[in-house]
Amino acid sequence: MSAGAGGWLQAGLLVLALVAVHRPLGDWMARVFTTDAVEGPKSRLWPRSGHWRVEKLVYRAVGVDADTEQRWPTYLRSVLAFSLVSVLFLYLLQRVQSVLPWSNGMAGVDSGSAWNTAVSFVTNTNWQGYSGESTMGHLVQMAGLAVQNFVSAAVGLAVAVALVRGFARTRTDRLGNSWVDLTRALTRVLLPMAVLGAIVLVLGGVVQNLSAGTDAMTLTGASQFIPGGPVASQEVIKQLGTNGGGFYNANSAHPFEGPSAWVSLFQVFLMLVIPFSLPRTFGRMVGDKRQGLAIVGVMATLATASLALNSWAQSRAGGAALQLAGAATEGQEVRFGGPLSALFGTATTLTSTGAVNSLHDSYTPAGGLLTMFNMMLGEVAPGGVGSGLYGMLVLAVIAVFVAGLMVGRTPEYLGKKLGRREMTLASLYVLTTPAIVLVGTAVAMATDAGRSSMLNDGPHGLSEVLYAFTSAGNNNGSAFAGLSANTPFYNTALGLAMAFGRFVPIVLVLALAGRLAQQGRTPATAGTLPTHQVLFVGLLSAVVLVVVGLTYFPVLSLGPLAEALS
Amino acid sequence: MPTLRSGRQLVAAVRAVLLATVVLGLVYPLVMFGIAQVIRPAGADGSLVSRNGAVVGSSLIGQAFVSSSGDALPEYFQSRPSASDYDGAASGGSNLGPNSSDLVDAITERQSQVAAFNGVTPADVPADAVTASSSGLDPGISPAYAALQVTRVAAARGAAAGDVSALVEEATHGRDLGFIGAPYVNVLELNLALNERFGTAG
Structure with a gap:
């Protein structure tokens, strides 16, 4: 079988699996997050006695009232408090790891790197300035980094669900209870799926041990260090929670994280499955499954186009060095091959995962450009766990508004009027990330501290810096890893980019959700733009590409485009 | 009073992070370690x-x-x-x-x-x-x-x-x-x- 045919078959298998799973999973998540505190015992989906016993224990231990819903400022405050405490805790854990057990003799992480890493994992970015196997002991990996892989994904889910409730509810100032949403995201979605997924990974040969490593005597008499670690339990949530931070420096390309091709394909499935199921959850919760179908249609359209382009780009040897070699195999594992590497690279940048099974820095110029462009779209196709859905819904608001301008009608989405305040919040959301990325890149290029970290020169050097801020601002975490990012400048600047890129949008989304929930529902008329039809799918896809994509065109033309055309 | 309410959320956040650390950071990986050692010990060990x-x-x-x-x-x-x-x-x-x-x-x-x-x-x-x-x-x-x-x-x-x-x-x-x-x-x-x-x- 040719590599190309195999490539399309494995993509086809992935699509089949996603199609099969998105309905039951999406419906399940809708049930999980349909609390009844506002609707009262009338709710058929989830009766008032809906807390699991173990969850009641959690609420008691945490000390929160699980039966009172929150207004959006309170919802926001608890999410921010949880994230703030998480950053501080993870920072401290790294700093003192040398005196804690299971640290394999690793020294405490220095303050700049510890700050960057703490923000990185709490914001679901998982940018890694450090090298896992030589920096983090097993305890920090398990009790620090992997924990944030779970809870940062839960935060994303909670915020997305709060926004969906804003559309689903009328004339209320309550958005749900953030502690209940976070807890249920963990007990009913992420943890059960992680356990199942980790079992699959272990069966596929991913390591799961507590060894500090083994020294082997190789066939030629040299000594080789074989690392250990609780990898499978972390690998699964790294993909499932669209986090992406590798246990080892080489991430999912490391044979202990990605031992075989089918395991790598399964990891692609894990990173896509929740983001592609959430539109179904959305459709369910707003009482019109077609609305979810339209959203997933936009995500799937953009993802398919991106995959096709990237597969084509990577199947040709672009760039002087790769042409000389004859194929784009630099930074690629033989067992994965070209098509699976391109599939993984596309999925990891379209979601906010950022795990890699091949090195994006060594992609062909066109392939590298595409991975960057995927992130610049704002990670909405399908995006990160939760963040993909709320990002796409904000863009849907923009699309409805644009359509309203064209025909001169007051725009409505799902019966909610989009007035000045709603549009201000949505516009700020759309502007936040590009501002972070472009200002950050400009500052880096204007300073010696920023420029001196580039590995490659010329346009590719600019691409490395642009990629870093794109990845941080969009909470992706993948890298053109040639950039030496473990410096005071990048640890600080990228840490700030990740924090603003995560929490400013969350503030705006929850504020928008609060506004929407307070409105009544405007009945649809003949003049209402239908948002469940192919026309809207096309319109929203165009809005994503034009509004977001074109923001970056000038800087792309100086970096990757210049390189691709040279 | 907003500050008081924020304070309460912070206390809850501290407890939540500690609980998550124990359950997701220790119990979960150790249980998976146990399962791995049963279902595929050679692979789990590298x-x-x-x-x-x-x-x-x-x-x-x-x-x-x-x-x-x-x-x-x-x-x-x-x-x-x-x-x-x-x-x-x-x-x-x-x-x-x-x-x-x-x-x-x-x-x-x-x-x-x-x-x-x-x-x-x-x-x-x-x-x-x-x-x-x-x-x-x-x-x-x-x-x-x-x-x-x-x-x-x-x-x-x-x-x-x-x-x-x-x-x-x-x-x-x-x-x-x-x-x-x-x-x-x-x-x-x-x-x-x-x-x-x-x-x-x-």
């Missing part, structure tokens, strides 16, 4: 390969088959170039860009070196033989690169090329399910099989 009671490597982790001075040993199939010299404590790739002049130089040098070592022309050298992997620990080479090395290895070991080819065949892994990934030859498996068949002296 697919270690032992000969005569000593660990010689992992079947998943590539090795360099070079002399102590760093010269490629003709009696062993050679792995791909590695940005980390197959150091298991420092995985990673070169990160050189597709137009990098450093990468052009490296590929040119490797092509002539591999061609001379195997008695072929540089144009015959497959791409994976002259490019570094993503992990620096790639256990595999393409079937084309393995085929290229058969004559040299057979000559160095005084063996028939057909016998060596048969061992290459055995160490070749096809695509998973016939279409996932790419076929590869596990170099450590192959070299172990060579040693077993023809002795380690070379």
Whole structure:
């Protein structure tokens, strides 16, 4: 079988699996997050006695009232408090790891790197300035980094669900209870799926041990260090929670994280499955499954186009060095091959995962450009766990508004009027990330501290810096890893980019959700733009590409485009 | 009072982070450790390969088959170039860009070196033989690169090329399910099989 045919078959298998799973999973998540505190015992989906016993224990231990819903400022405050405490805790854990057990003799992480890493994992970015196997002991990996892989994904889910409730509810100032949403995201979605997924990974040969490593005597008499670690339990949530931070420096390309091709394909499935199921959850919760179908249609359209382009780009040897070699195999594992590497690279940048099974820095110029462009779209196709859905819904608001301008009608989405305040919040959301990325890149290029970290020169050097801020601002975490990012400048600047890129949008989304929930529902008329039809799918896809994509065109033309055309 | 309410959320947040750390950070990975040790202990421990009671490597982790001075040993199939010299404590790739002049130089040098070592022309050298992997620990080479090395290895070991080819065949892994990934030859498996068949002296 040719590599190309195999490539399309494995993509086809992935699509089949996603199609099969998105309905039951999406419906399940809708049930999980349909609390009844506002609707009262009338709710058929989830009766008032809906807390699991173990969850009641959690609420008691945490000390929160699980039966009172929150207004959006309170919802926001608890999410921010949880994230703030998480950053501080993870920072401290790294700093003192040398005196804690299971640290394999690793020294405490220095303050700049510890700050960057703490923000990185709490914001679901998982940018890694450090090298896992030589920096983090097993305890920090398990009790620090992997924990944030779970809870940062839960935060994303909670915020997305709060926004969906804003559309689903009328004339209320309550958005749900953030502690209940976070807890249920963990007990009913992420943890059960992680356990199942980790079992699959272990069966596929991913390591799961507590060894500090083994020294082997190789066939030629040299000594080789074989690392250990609780990898499978972390690998699964790294993909499932669209986090992406590798246990080892080489991430999912490391044979202990990605031992075989089918395991790598399964990891692609894990990173896509929740983001592609959430539109179904959305459709369910707003009482019109077609609305979810339209959203997933936009995500799937953009993802398919991106995959096709990237597969084509990577199947040709672009760039002087790769042409000389004859194929784009630099930074690629033989067992994965070209098509699976391109599939993984596309999925990891379209979601906010950022795990890699091949090195994006060594992609062909066109392939590298595409991975960057995927992130610049704002990670909405399908995006990160939760963040993909709320990002796409904000863009849907923009699309409805644009359509309203064209025909001169007051725009409505799902019966909610989009007035000045709603549009201000949505516009700020759309502007936040590009501002972070472009200002950050400009500052880096204007300073010696920023420029001196580039590995490659010329346009590719600019691409490395642009990629870093794109990845941080969009909470992706993948890298053109040639950039030496473990410096005071990048640890600080990228840490700030990740924090603003995560929490400013969350503030705006929850504020928008609060506004929407307070409105009544405007009945649809003949003049209402239908948002469940192919026309809207096309319109929203165009809005994503034009509004977001074109923001970056000038800087792309100086970096990757210049390189691709040279 | 907003500050008071924020204070209460902070206390709850501290408790929540501690609880998550215990349950998700300790209980969960240790339970998975237990499950892994039951369902696939060898894999969970790193697919270690032992000969005569000593660990010689992992079947998943590539090795360099070079002399102590760093010269490629003709009696062993050679792995791909590695940005980390197959150091298991420092995985990673070169990160050189597709137009990098450093990468052009490296590929040119490797092509002539591999061609001379195997008695072929540089144009015959497959791409994976002259490019570094993503992990620096790639256990595999393409079937084309393995085929290229058969004559040299057979000559160095005084063996028939057909016998060596048969061992290459055995160490070749096809695509998973016939279409996932790419076929590869596990170099450590192959070299172990060579040693077993023809002795380690070379």
